[in-house]
Amino acid sequence: MKVLPFTIPVPHGKTIIVQEEIMPHFYPHLHRHAEVQITWIKTGEGTLLAGNSMHAFKAGEVYVLGANLPHLFKSNPEYFDDGSTLIIEALTVFFDPVGKLAAMFDLPEMKAVRSFFEQWQTGFKIPIEMLSVFSGFIDRIQLSKGALQMSVFIEMLNAMSGLTDIQPLSADSYTHSMTDPEGMRIASVYNYIMHNYGRALTLEEVARQAHLTPNAFCRYFKKHTRVTFTAFVNKVRVNQACKLLVNGNLNNIADVAYNCGFSSITNFNYTFKNITGKAPRDYVNDYVGTVKIKNGIK
Known part of the structure; x- marks a missing residue:
């Protein structure tokens, strides 16, 4: 599988993708995709590499990763030990603001939301005092269908656009202009360093x-x-x-x-x-x- 780019499988008839993961460890390679990613870490810990910045992550946290931001949730070394019984659990919402949802983001009522995500291409971590609110949103999105799911999704985006005192995950958005061959070369170097x-x-x-x-x-x-x-x-x-x-x-x-x-x-x-x-x-x-x-x- 190519490290960069990474294609999110889109179910037929879906514009919001919900992915639940229960695995021995997170996907171990740096990658990027066109969709914005909102991930709730339910179980597991390690290092998040976002762009050229690193952050320790642990259970209970929620991360928002901008479209095409190279990233890697690198599980701690003990998750890769022979005989390890550790697992990770995560629930992620993916959406492409310039794909099928583009018309919705172009609505006047969505102007503030669109501006917010354009400003935060570098990604951010949900503040600790708001974790229960946004993990609840993600949970409700997974359990909902049809118009109700879209309603909860819009409610979450609206609440997110009102957040203050948040810090970018990556120092800048320089990686957005990187070509795929360049991205794959840098990714191979990142992966080698992270493993050695x-x-x-x-x-x-x-x-x-x-x-x-x-x-x-x-x-x-x-x-x-x-x-x-x-x-x-x-x-x-x-x-x-x-x-x-x-x-x-x-x-x-x-x-x-x-x-x-x-x-x-x-x-x-x-x-x-x-x-x-x-x-x-x-x-x-x-x-x-x-x-x-x-x-x-x-």
């Missing part, structure tokens, strides 16, 4: 994934991602380190550093603070303090 960040990665071996010399690859990667190869690998590693630190799955910070592909504690501490703004130990302490406050523990 836990060990030493050389520029030469990653450049081979793009069939380029190291120097040409560095220029190519920076042009299409707006970040250097080293900066991207460090973001992947620090994102995984954040999850390991707060989950407490490893014995100490050194174990976390080496598990995520860093060659020394000094380099890990420097890189972690440079990306997150905090030292690893401070990051853990702040997280523990936040959890205690939410749980009413003094």
Whole structure:
């Protein structure tokens, strides 16, 4: 199956596509499609790669991904272990605002909704205080049919267009102008890094994934991602380190550093603070303090 583009199967007579997934892990390849995607993560955790940005995701969250935004819900490594009994569950609504629904989005009454989705091509995460509202919408859309389903769908879009204080998932929409061959080449590189960040990665071996010399690859990667190869690998590693630190799955910070592909504690501490703004130990302490406050523990 091609990594980019990805075709969503559209049932006959449908303009809103509802897809329920219960699988050992999420689809493991970077991809994009013409439809806007609204995904409710019911079970599972991992890393969301959207454009050139990364975000940890977990159960209960809802993400909105703009049309043609390259993305990957990368399940945590333990989901791929031999004998793993872990599963992911997700419920997703897909719709194409310039396909069969174009006439509806052109209505004067839908002007605000259309403008909202044009503004948020880079995608966003539903605020935590609104998760129950929008997971409820998605649930109702799945359970409804015909005109009632369309009514609930429009109600959800209207509520979504009124959201404030949301942050983009991707830094910009540069990927929308990427050709399919370019997208597939970058996707192969992204996938390789996401699957191999836990060990030493050389520029030469990653450049081979793009069939380029190291120097040409560095220029190519920076042009299409707006970040250097080293900066991207460090973001992947620090994102995984954040999850390991707060989950407490490893014995100490050194174990976390080496598990995520860093060659020394000094380099890990420097890189972690440079990306997150905090030292690893401070990051853990702040997280523990936040959890205690939410749980009413003094």
